[in-house]
Amino acid sequence: MDKPILQNCIKTELRKALGNYLFMLSVAIASGIAIWSAIQNISAANAYYSFIASLQTGSGIMKNPEYASVTLFNSWIGQDYTSVATTLFFTLLPILCVLPYSWSFFSERKSGYIRQIVSRSNRKTYFLSKYIATFAAGALVILIPMLINFMLVSSFIPAISPNINYDIYYNVPSANMGAELFYAHPYLFVLMRLINAALYAGLIAAFVISLSFFVKNRFAVLLIPFIAFLTLNYFSETLVVKFGVELSPLNFLGGTSLGIVNTSVVALFALGLFVFSFGVTMWQGVRSDVF
Numbered sequence: 040m041d042k043p044i045l046q047n048c049i050k051t052e053l054r055k056a057l058g059n060y061l062f063m064l065s066v067a068i069a070s071g072i073a074i075w076s077a078i079q080n081i082s083a084a085n086a087y088y089s090f091i092a093s094l095q096t097g098s099g100i101m102k103n104p105e106y107a108s109v110t111l112f113n114s115w116i117g118q119d120y121t122s123v124a125t126t127l128f129f130t131l132l133p134i135l136c137v138l139p140y141s142w143s144f145f146s147e148r149k150s151g152y153i154r155q156i157v158s159r160s161n162r163k164t165y166f167l168s169k170y171i172a173t174f175a176a177g178a179l180v181i182l183i184p185m186l187i188n189f190m191l192v193s194s195f196i197p198a199i200s201p202n203i204n205y206d207i208y209y210n211v212p213s214a215n216m217g218a219e220l221f222y223a224h225p226y227l228f229v230l231m232r233l234i235n236a237a238l239y240a241g242l243i244a245a246f247v248i249s250l251s252f253f254v255k256n257r258f259a260v261l262l263i264p265f266i267a268f269l270t271l272n273y274f275s276e277t278l279v280v281k282f283g284v285e286l287s288p289l290n291f292l293g294g295t296s297l298g299i300v301n302t303s304v305v306a307l308f309a310l311g312l313f314v315f316s317f318g319v320t321m322w323q324g325v326r327s328d329v330f
């Protein structure tokens with residue numbers, strides 16, 4: 040595989056992935072939902088602070104005994120579990136991340152454009168570049184809105200360090216993945232959540248490339264991950280009761296998990312997505328008749 044050719048192909052694919060209107064539209068929609076979530080949580084926090092202030096005025100108590108119950112770290116979209124907008128954001132994640140560029144290979148094969156690209160490089164270069172660009176577009180369409188939400192919420196809600204005595208307000212039990220980070224180094228926990236969400240979004244987007252070898256309908260290709268994740272999420276409550284571990288990515292990527300977020304489950308789920316998406320894409324791409 041010629042390195043300069045690969046680099047040029049990756050740059051070309053990234054320009055196509057990040058410069059098309061569907062990427063812009065997906066970021067705009069996701070950012071709008073993230074901003075809505077921020078507004079809901081900021082309003083709820085202000086209402087809480089006003090209530091506490093009124094109690095202090097009437098009772099003469101000058102200190103809030105539950106000062107850490109409302110903080111940046113349980114109000115941003117990556118850990119919030121109360122607002123409608125946050126639930127909508129993670130519910131739509133499997134479709135928002137595939138819209139920007141996951142359809143690209145399907146369309147290029149159907150139009151015959153892939154013949155021109157492969158003739159100038161080779162199949163491995165084309166599919167590796169396509170995989171990287173699709174992954175990047177899917178990851179960024181989720182990462183950017185989450186960062187916007189965090190910055191907006193942090194401008195209005197204080198970053199009070201989480202206190203283990205108020206764990207009922209956080210939905211981060213001690214057995215959860217990253218629980219120690221949440222209470223000792225909350226900003227590292229935020230970084231972990233951002234990386235997890237971006238990683239899964241990128242892998243889901245890339246997963247659609249592998250599906251394109253087997254599914255011949257463009258809309259079906261884009262909707263299959265969304266339907267699959269919704270179906271798993273629908274049965275997640277029963278699975279949590281049975282196993283005690285959260286198995287729905289739509290829940291464990293944010294703060295709405297019903298059970299314990301197990302590190303092994305999160306890692307194995309991501310590994311499975313990568314192995315299938317990358318393995319099928321490169322194997323089928325090199326060996327099958329894509330023309």
